[in-house]
Amino acid sequence: MKLTFGNMTTELNILNIQTCLQNSNNDDIELDMANVVLDVTLFKIALCQLSVTSEKNQNLARADNLIKVAAENGARLVVLPEMWNCPYSKDFFAKFAEDFDKEDASPTFSMLSRAAAFHGITIVGGSVPEWSNGHLYNTCCVFGADGKLKAKHRKIHLFDIEIPGEISFKESEIFAAGDKPTIVDTEIGRVGVGICHDIRFPELAMLYGAKGAHIICYPGAFNMSTGELIWELMQRIRAADNQLFVATCSPSRDSSCFYPIWGHSTLVGPFGGITVSSGHEETLVIAEIDYSQIELQRKNLPLEKQMLGDIYQFVDKHNEEQTP
Numbered sequence: 001m002k003l004t005f006g007n008m009t010t011e012l013n014i015l016n017i018q019t020c021l022q023n024s025n026n027d028d029i030e031l032d033m034a035n036v037v038l039d040v041t042l043f044k045i046a047l048c049q050l051s052v053t054s055e056k057n058q059n060l061a062r063a064d065n066l067i068k069v070a071a072e073n074g075a076r077l078v079v080l081p082e083m084w085n086c087p088y089s090k091d092f093f094a095k096f097a098e099d100f101d102k103e104d105a106s107p108t109f110s111m112l113s114r115a116a117a118f119h120g121i122t123i124v125g126g127s128v129p130e131w132s133n134g135h136l137y138n139t140c141c142v143f144g145a146d147g148k149l150k151a152k153h154r155k156i157h158l159f160d161i162e163i164p165g166e167i168s169f170k171e172s173e174i175f176a177a178g179d180k181p182t183i184v185d186t187e188i189g190r191v192g193v194g195i196c197h198d199i200r201f202p203e204l205a206m207l208y209g210a211k212g213a214h215i216i217c218y219p220g221a222f223n224m225s226t227g228e229l230i231w232e233l234m235q236r237i238r239a240a241d242n243q244l245f246v247a248t249c250s251p252s253r254d255s256s257c258f259y260p261i262w263g264h265s266t267l268v269g270p271f272g273g274i275t276v277s278s279g280h281e282e283t284l285v286i287a288e289i290d291y292s293q294i295e296l297q298r299k300n301l302p303l304e305k306q307m308l309g310d311i312y313q314f315v316d317k318h319n320e321e322q323t324p
C-alpha cells in the first residue's frame, strides 16, 4: 500500500509523512462564516483510495484497515470512495445492498460506526448501495467521532451517460434518486456532501457554500472518458467559485473490469489550487487542511460582496428562501 502526500508517493512511513506536512501553528481561530464557531481549524484529512473487489468482506476489511492507518497518522476526517464495498456494476449493486435501519444486518454501517468511535474521528463513509422501503439508493453515511450517524446523503443526480463507442451507463435503471442536499456540522466543521455526478451541478455546491460549508466531500468514481477531461476541473471550479475546500475520493483503478475508474482522489483548497492528488493505484492520501485559508481567500477576494444581487440571484428552493 502506498501513501501519498503532496507530489510525493511513498511506502508507508510515518516520519516521512509528518516531515512533509506544512509547518503551521495550531492556534484555534474563529471563522466569521455563517456564525459557525469551530474548535478545530487545522487538521489532517485522509482520502482512502481503495481497491474494490467482488468480495464484500475483503472490501470491508481493507477499508477498516486503511481507516486505522489514517487515524494512526493523525487524520481527523477520513473520506471513503463512491461504491467501495461493492464493484461499480449493475450486477452487484442489489446483491451488496444493505438496510441501514437494520444495523445488525448492515456490516458496512456497523464497521464505519465502530471505526469512527474507536478512533474518535469523523468519517464521510463514501457510498454504498442502500435498500430502503423497496428502493435502492447510492448512499453516503457521515459518522461523528462518537460513532453516531450524523447524516445520510442519497445521490441526488443519477449518472446516466451514453457516449457511442465509449461508455453507456444508466444508474437510473437501478437506483432511486435522493431528494435533498446534505450539509452537516461535525467535529471538523461544516461539511457538504455530494456523490460523484452530483459534482457536475454547481447549484448544489453554491447551496453548501451559502450555508457556510467549510468543505464539500464528493466520494466519486469517474470513468476513464470523463475522468481525464473534467474530474480535476470540476473539483477546482467548485472550490474556487465557493471559496472553500473540496475533497474527492475514488476507488483505485482495475483496468480489467467493465467500468475502469479514473482514480485521482484529490484535495483542493479555497483558492482553487490542488493541495494533493493521487494516481490511480490503491493509496492513502493524507493532507493538512487549514481553514484560515478560507477566511484569507474571502478577505482577499470578497466574491460574496461583489455579487450583483440586483442582476442575478441564487434561490435556495429547498428551504424556500433566498440566499445569500
Ligand SMILES: NC(=O)CC(=O)C(=O)O
Pocket: 082, 158, 159, 195, 196, 197, 198, 220, 221, 222, 223, 224, 226, 227
Ligand atoms: N459515478 C458517477 O457518477 C460517474 C461520473 O459522474 C463520471 O463522469 O464518470
